[in-house]
Amino acid sequence: MIQQQLREKAKELLSNKTVDLIIGFGEWTLPLRTTPVFIRTPEGAESLVWNSFCENNLTAYLHKFSRLKIGLVVKGCDARSVVALNLEKRFPNHPPLLIGIPCQRLVDRKKVKKAVKGEILQAVEQGDLLLVKGEDVNVTLKREDFLYSVCQVCTHRTPHQAHILIGDPVEEVSPVEAHPDVVALEGMFPEERWNFFEKETSRCIRCYACREACPMCYCAECFVDSSRPRWIEKSFSPSDLAFYHIVRAYHQTGRCSGCGACERACPMDIRLTYLTQKLNQEVKDLYGFETGIQPEAAPPLSTFDPEDKQEFIK
Amino acid sequence: MKLKLNKKDVENFLKGLIEEYDLYAPAQLTEGVSVFKKIDRPEEVNLTQPVTQKPAKEAFFPQSEVMFRYEETGNRGQAVSTEQIRKERILLGARPCDIEAISIIGKVFEAEDYTDVYFAEKRKRTTIIGLGCNHPLSTCFCSSTGGGPFNRAGSDLFFTDLGEAYFVELLTEKGMAFRENKFFKEADPKDLDLMKEIENKASQKVDRTIPVEGIEKRLDLMVESPFWDRIHEKCIGCGVCTFLCPTCHCFDMTDEAVNQKGQRVRNWDSCLFPIYSLETSGHNPRPTGRERTRQRLMHKFNYYPKNFGRVACVGCGRCILYCPVQFDIREALVYASAKRGKGQKGKFK
Amino acid sequence: MENESVTTWEPKILAFLCNWCSYAGADLAGTSRVQYSPNIRVIRVPCSGRINPLFILKALQSGVDGVLVSGCHPGDCHYISGNYAGRRKSATLKRFLEFLGIEQGRIQFSWVSAAEGVKFSRVVDEVTKDIKKLGPLKKFFKR
Numbered sequence: 001m002i003q004q005q006l007r008e009k010a011k012e013l014l015s016n017k018t019v020d021l022i023i024g025f026g027e028w029t030l031p032l033r034t035t036p037v038f039i040r041t042p043e044g045a046e047s048l049v050w051n052s053f054c055e056n057n058l059t060a061y062l063h064k065f066s067r068l069k070i071g072l073v074v075k076g077c078d079a080r081s082v083v084a085l086n087l088e089k090r091f092p093n094h095p096p097l098l099i100g101i102p103c104q105r106l107v108d109r110k111k112v113k114k115a116v117k118g119e120i121l122q123a124v125e126q127g128d129l130l131l132v133k134g135e136d137v138n139v140t141l142k143r144e145d146f147l148y149s150v151c152q153v154c155t156h157r158t159p160h161q162a163h164i165l166i167g168d169p170v171e172e173v174s175p176v177e178a179h180p181d182v183v184a185l186e187g188m189f190p191e192e193r194w195n196f197f198e199k200e201t202s203r204c205i206r207c208y209a210c211r212e213a214c215p216m217c218y219c220a221e222c223f224v225d226s227s228r229p230r231w232i233e234k235s236f237s238p239s240d241l242a243f244y245h246i247v248r249a250y251h252q253t254g255r256c257s258g259c260g261a262c263e264r265a266c267p268m269d270i271r272l273t274y275l276t277q278k279l280n281q282e283v284k285d286l287y288g289f290e291t292g293i294q295p296e297a298a299p300p301l302s303t304f305d306p307e308d309k310q311e312f313i314k
Numbered sequence: 315m316k317l318k319l320n321k322k323d324v325e326n327f328l329k330g331l332i333e334e335y336d337l338y339a340p341a342q343l344t345e346g347v348s349v350f351k352k353i354d355r356p357e358e359v360n361l362t363q364p365v366t367q368k369p370a371k372e373a374f375f376p377q378s379e380v381m382f383r384y385e386e387t388g389n390r391g392q393a394v395s396t397e398q399i400r401k402e403r404i405l406l407g408a409r410p411c412d413i414e415a416i417s418i419i420g421k422v423f424e425a426e427d428y429t430d431v432y433f434a435e436k437r438k439r440t441t442i443i444g445l446g447c448n449h450p451l452s453t454c455f456c457s458s459t460g461g462g463p464f465n466r467a468g469s470d471l472f473f474t475d476l477g478e479a480y481f482v483e484l485l486t487e488k489g490m491a492f493r494e495n496k497f498f499k500e501a502d503p504k505d506l507d508l509m510k511e512i513e514n515k516a517s518q519k520v521d522r523t524i525p526v527e528g529i530e531k532r533l534d535l536m537v538e539s540p541f542w543d544r545i546h547e548k549c550i551g552c553g554v555c556t557f558l559c560p561t562c563h564c565f566d567m568t569d570e571a572v573n574q575k576g577q578r579v580r581n582w583d584s585c586l587f588p589i590y591s592l593e594t595s596g597h598n599p600r601p602t603g604r605e606r607t608r609q610r611l612m613h614k615f616n617y618y619p620k621n622f623g624r625v626a627c628v629g630c631g632r633c634i635l636y637c638p639v640q641f642d643i644r645e646a647l648v649y650a651s652a653k654r655g656k657g658q659k660g661k662f663k
Numbered sequence: 664m665e666n667e668s669v670t671t672w673e674p675k676i677l678a679f680l681c682n683w684c685s686y687a688g689a690d691l692a693g694t695s696r697v698q699y700s701p702n703i704r705v706i707r708v709p710c711s712g713r714i715n716p717l718f719i720l721k722a723l724q725s726g727v728d729g730v731l732v733s734g735c736h737p738g739d740c741h742y743i744s745g746n747y748a749g750r751r752k753s754a755t756l757k758r759f760l761e762f763l764g765i766e767q768g769r770i771q772f773s774w775v776s777a778a779e780g781v782k783f784s785r786v787v788d789e790v791t792k793d794i795k796k797l798g799p800l801k802k803f804f805k806r
Binding site: 185 | 748757758762
């Protein structure tokens with residue numbers, strides 16, 4: 001239904017030349033996945049899909065196509081990334097036209113893979129169920145049990161910022177208040193927290209997929225690539241890996257929409273979203289700011305209030 | 315000679331290997347994430363994942379390798395040490411695609427006029443125990459690139475998982491040295507039959523239809539093709555496909571020095587990173603994803619075959635499985651080899 | 664770092680002092696012959712707002728046991744609002760690093776004006792005492 005409406009809308013936008021290019025999701029070879037598609041003709045709109053596997057944050061592509069009028073298919077989190085980028089004046093020529101779809105939350109393919117023995121060959125959604133087919137298994141899973149952790153805590157699923165909304169807004173509820181990893185870690189000693197962090201980051205292969213998948217990582221030169229000054233070395237000391245991940249996450253302070261694209265992109269399953277989720281919590285607590293909610297509010301680290309909390313300063 | 319290794323003996327077999335050799339094998343870092351690493355305890359070895367995240371090339375060409383260290387003494391500098399291989403080494407549980415890939419890298423690193431001693435020395439002193447793929451994945455296309463799930467080329471010994479035991483084949487002189495290993499038992503004829511059955515079944519599963527034959531010639535005509543304008547669009551420019559590729563072998567060398575001491579390190583590098591080709595002047599001959607994606611495919615399917623006579627892809631499917639945006643190298647290959655009439659540009663979705 | 668035995672170990676603390684207030688405060692402490700712990704190494708920066716969080720991380724990675732950042736009091740910034748901007752960076756970075764597992768107290772912040780030589784010496788003594796209690800930094804720094 002939504003998929004059909006989306007295709008029709010896309011067709012219309014391309015026919016009347018409102019946009020040059022529509023970036024959306026399309027069917028692809030692997031089950032539990034979709035792929036970004038780039039559509040330039042009205043006929044091409046037929047390849048657009050919408051399901052629980054539309055996991056990429058397509059906002060990241062806006063940097064690549066800055067000279068075109070773009071129609072961008074967005075979920076709640078993606079739309080908030082666009083707002084955050086807009087605040088950073090990333091769209092001086094053509095702000096993208098947002099085609100928003102209220103999000104039913106995404107299915108975590110890694111969780112599904114762990115629950116099914118052998119290779120998954122097909123996965124189909126049916127209402128609240130997920131029918132998964134393997135070489136010699138057929139399993140029915142409850143969609144609800146296999147959501148991404150960031151989607152579980154999301155309370156901004158409807159992209160109200162979108163210019164066109166396809167489908168009805170969804171109820172914004174979250175069964176849990178804070179990211180489960182953040183809660184678990186907050187109950188630990190500093191040593192344990194550091195060990196957890198170091199164990200996760202020790203798997204890093206420095207492919208920078210987390211950085212590239214993130215719409216907010218658009219620095220012309222990333223600090224890891226800088227040779228003057230050389231902030232960190234390119235070899236694999238645990239300290240350098242930790243350094244990269246601290247700075248990658250911290251640089252998102254007050255900018256992260258919590259879409260979780262970084263963690264999904266990681267081929268080594270490094271848990272990354274708990275870092276940015278924690279930062280989002282802090283920013284909300286300290287400055288009452290949530291990324292992408294107020295379209296006019298300045299990003300928290302590029303502004304100040306003389307009355308900001310300062311009990312930590314001697 | 316037909317041998318087998320019972321599963322109940324595997325732990326002791328591994329223990330023996332660890333005592334006598336430096337053992338490299340797949341180990342799970344966290345659920346569902348395996349890499350090849352040096353093994354200290356038998357229980358670390360995990361042979362169940364059909365395709366590990368990082369390939370076996372790491373046993374010969376580590377992601378980060380210290381080439382030598384140096385320090386300043388008095389007022390002159392000197393190199394103080396290089397890494398020495400003390401023990402003979404074993405690579406266990408590498409799949410046929412990964413083993414094939416090692417010989418592909420070898421053609422570059424062991425070329426007569428420029429031999430890379432770090433790689434060559436390790437390879438010379440390593441015995442490779444291959445492991446057949448009983449359950450190739452849907453992303454595997456090794457049979458299309460000249461291999462197969464039970465391709466024994468490059469293995470010194472070859473294991474096939476029979477369920478209760480591994481069927482063991484000794485294939486080379488290095489492999490024959492294991493003839494007397496006390497855990498290897500005489501195999502029954504029915505084990506051999508079972509092995510053949512498994513091999514046949516697996517071989518049938520693997521996609522043979524991906525066209526790589528003569529691809530270098532077709533790519534010669536495609537250097538300025540509009541194909542490249544489209545294919546790179548969804549690539550976000552991370553290094554997943556190149557770092558996880560068993561045949562990619564680009565590296566970058568850096569000096570890491572603090573005060574009077576330092577080391578020269580070589581790390582994997584990726585042609586998909588903008589700084590890979592960035593020149594000191596600030597000019598970048600591969601300024602956009604278009605040129606970088608083209609470089610990746612051209613190196614594998616044009617430059618390498620022209621130099622060494624085969625494509626630099628073994629069909630392991632890692633770049634398809636782990637790509638954050640589902641770039642599928644198979645689709646690119648199919649597209650590149652599709653027949654198109656003159657003036658017809660063809661569409662790439 | 665060299666192997667220092669516990670009994671003789673003294674923390675190394677890096678202090679980023681703003682040019683206009685805290686650095687002058689430190690100067691005043693010196694010219695007034697006020698004593699304070701000799702554990703700090705000072706880097707003078709134009710403004711506490713100029714502190715890039717990378718500086719703090721790089722310092723910890725390079726082997727200092729603690730970092731002190733000090734600038735002008737709110738309202739006194741030579742550049743009007745640099746210290747306000749810096750305050751937000753400081754607050755978020757401090758909370759984030761503590762969440763990761765860097766102990767509370769490794770990174771400290773203060774306002775010290777050019778007239779507060781005595782306060783400067785007190786701050787340095789307190790910070791040194793805190794970090795002595797924590798012991799050498801065992802994580803994150805590069806061996």
